[in-house]
Amino acid sequence: MLPFTFRALEELELGPAWQAVFEEKWPHYKTWFLREGEAARPSYATSVRMLRAHMPELVPAYERVVELAGGGDLAARMLSLYKPPPYLAACSQGVWTRDGSSPLLVRNYDYAPSRFEGVVWSTNLCKRVIGMSDCLWGLLDGMNEDGLGVSLTFGGRRVLGDGFGIPIVMRYLLETCSTVEETRAALVRLPYSLSHNLTVVDASGEVVTAYLSPDREPIFRSFPVATNHQGIVEWPEQAKATRTIEREQTVIALLEDPAVDADAFTESFLRAPLFSTSYANGFGTLYTAAYRPALGDMRLIWPTRVWELGFDRFEAGEHTEVLAEPTFATSAG
Secondary structure (H helix, E strand, C coil), rough: EEEEEEEEEECCCCCCCHHHHHHHHCCCCCCCCCCHHHHHHHHHHHHHHHHHHHHHHHHHHHHHHHHHCCCCCCHHHHHCCCCCCCCCCCEEEEEEEEEEEEEEEEEEECCCCHCCCCCEEEEEECCEEEEEEEEECCCEEEEECCCCCCCCCECCCCCCCCCCCCHHHHHHHHHHHCCHHHHHHHHCCEEEEEEEEEEEEECCCCEEEEEEEEEEEEEECCCEECCCCCCCCCCCHHHHHHHHHHHHHHHHHHHHHHCCCCCHHHHHHHHCCCCCCCCCCCCCCEEEEEEEHHHHHEEECCCCCEEECCCCCCCCCCEEECCCCCCCCCCCC
C-alpha cells in the first residue's frame, strides 16, 4: 500500500508557498536534471535566450520563480525546462461534448508516485489558471479563466530534440491562449524535446488533439481522445506495456455509446483498462481529473474521494490517497 498526499495551494502571485514547495522538491529535481551529467544540459544563457524567443510572455514569471529559488545557475537552467532529461508516462484522456452540456475534459495521469509532485495550483501569472503541477511551475493538465482546458499524454515515440519540456508548454498555453484556434497557432511555432499528445477544448466546445514531436510539424486532429500513440504505433514495446490501443478504443466506445452519460464516462476512468495499478512499473493511475473549463470547475477523483475545486471556490488543503498495489503481476495501464 502506497499512501500519497495531494495538496491544493492558491498563490495568485507566486511567493512563500511556491518557495516552500521548491525547497521540498528541489533535491529530487536536481538529481533528475543532472542524471546525464551537467554538460548534457543547456547553459543558463541558452535556456534564457530560448525562453525569451519562444515564450516571452512567461519571462517575468520565470524571473520570479528563479528569484524565489535563490537565483542559482542550476535551478535557473532547470526551471527554464529547455532540453530537460526525458520522462515517460502513460495517461488517457477524452472530451465529452454530447447532450448540449458544458464540455468535459477527463483524464487519468499514470506515472511513478516517487516522481510526482501532487500539487494543484491556483495562480494568476498572466491569467487565472488552475492545474496539476509538474517541474515546479509547469503543468500536466489545467484550465484558465477564459474556458480553455488542456491535458497531456506521452506520445509514444523515442525521438528526442532541442526544445522545451511539455510542462512549460502547458503552462504557456494556459497563460496566453483563450481558444483552440489560438492554441493551435502557438503549438505550430514551439520546439519540443519529446513527443506528447495534447487534447484541447475551449468554451465553445471546439476540440483538437495535437500530436507534438521534436522532428516533425504538429499534427492536429479533430479527435477528442488521446492515449500514448500518434495515430499509429511507433514504439510497439511501449504500446504493449501501456495498452495504449486498448485504452484509446475504450474511451472512443464510451463517447459513442448512447447509453453512457457524462457521469458514467467519468466513472469509467476509475476502472480498468483506463485505471492502472502498475505503480511499481511507473504507470499506475495517480489521479483522475475532470474539468469543465467553460464553468471554471474541476474535480480531482480517487476511489475514496472527490475533491471539487474552481475559480469561484478553491479549497486549499490536502488529501492522502492510499494507492493499492496489485497482489499479482499486471500490465501497465
